[in-house]
Amino acid sequence: MMFGDLESHPLYGVPTLILVSAKDRDEMAYASAGIIAHNMVLAAENKGLGACYLFGAAAALAAHPETIVKLDLPTGFLPVCGVGVGETEEELTIRDQKMNQIGINEI
Ligand SMILES: Cc1cc2nc3c(=O)[nH]c(=O)nc-3n(C[C@H](O)[C@H](O)[C@H](O)COP(=O)(O)O)c2cc1C
Numbered sequence: 001m002m003f004g005d006l007e008s009h010p011l012y013g014v015p016t017l018i019l020v021s022a023k024d025r026d027e028m029a030y031a032s033a034g035i036i037a038h039n040m041v042l043a044a045e046n047k048g049l050g051a052c053y054l055f056g057a058a059a060a061l062a063a064h065p066e067t068i069v070k071l072d073l074p075t076g077f078l079p080v081c082g083v084g085v086g087e088t089e090e091e092l093t094i095r096d097q098k099m100n101q102i103g104i105n106e107i
Pocket residue numbers: 003004005052053054055056057
């Protein structure tokens with residue numbers, strides 16, 4: 001799966017990359033990590049900072065054990081997802097969310 005602008009640097013030059021790591025490699029661990037990352041994005045944007053999910057770069061780290069070692073994570077933990085955070089000149093505005101982007105079945 002590909003994300004974002006492939007012409008850009010995968011981290012877009014963000015000053016801060018926050019990695020969320022998990023020990024278990026199952027759906028619950030991935031979902032929990034995603035919820036944590038999402039809360040970070042909301043908190044960052046609430047403070048007027050720019051934030052972007054950087055899950056692709058976090059997942060790619062798994063192929064670089066020499067870099068994983070430098071993260072000094074507890075035994076067995078691996079990065080699951082990432083959030084790039086930094087000051088932005090972009091004006092953060094409330095967008096009109098198209099409800100047809102998400103399928104909903106009312107029962
Ligand atoms: C689960 C998830 C993972 C994402 N991973 C990346 C990523 O690795 N790199 C990236 O540039 N953007 C990533 N994004 C951000 C999306 O590319 C997109 O910018 C963001 O979801 C906002 O989309 P929208 O403007 O269409 O609402 C990710 C988004 C989600 C929901």
